[in-house]
Amino acid sequence: MNAYQPTHQDSAATRPDIATREDILTLVETFYTRAFADPLIGPIFTEVVHMDLVRHMPIMADFWQTVLFKAGLYSRNALKIHVDIHVKEPLTLAHFNRWLQLWSTTVDELFSGEKAEMAKVQAHLIAGSLHRRVTGRAASQHRTISMRLPEG
Template identity: 50%
Template structure:
């Protein structure tokens, strides 16, 4: 267990936009390639990582540091995607799993922990709003798995 703790000490916390850019580029590269959630980005939305990255970096910079101007409606594009292909608890659970794994692989500290917690809160809120409040986010069964990244960390 000591090696896990020393590995965490070797990773710096997320310090600002430059760190967020690296985290988000790595995360979205994995998300775009993921067989479960990738098609939402690549086929349904036709999103380009280079177009998406500055916008989402603004979002996360504002969420973590309150230092960016993010004036967009984060829900609207997800609602549009959901109208074409419904996003389920499984999709959001996979997003959270990849998000945790990416953040943990690069950073450790209060901002990294806040980023993971905020990602979970956003995923739960988005899923509930898209499903009209009917989504199962309990984590039992095939639904939303907010702590799925724990299994990834335990296996590493």
């Protein structure tokens, strides 16, 4: 997974931070419009899961409003959804990295500030965890270290 890099752009001062549900809807609608058109990840949305973008937007707004503002609106099982997709079409590191690239670019084009940075950081954490889980590994990016006692 590509490491998260904070954005430092001079034009950032002219963009607002993510502050409302309307901001989140703008973000997810812009992002998913781009994702659907993307040659790498678009077919997963359009040909594998046949996602209804209009129906999906409020769900994703609930998800990101919960992530960014602790709104408690999202109650689905995101892992199961991605595992089910992975069974139909393996989700590779390239898919997750492209998703992150599109997400981060979209956030940076629309917003700047604490919540915008949080949206990118959380996306990296979530994507990393989902990728590890759908490929059969532990969710944590940290491995558990166990100490073996000397024999005898």
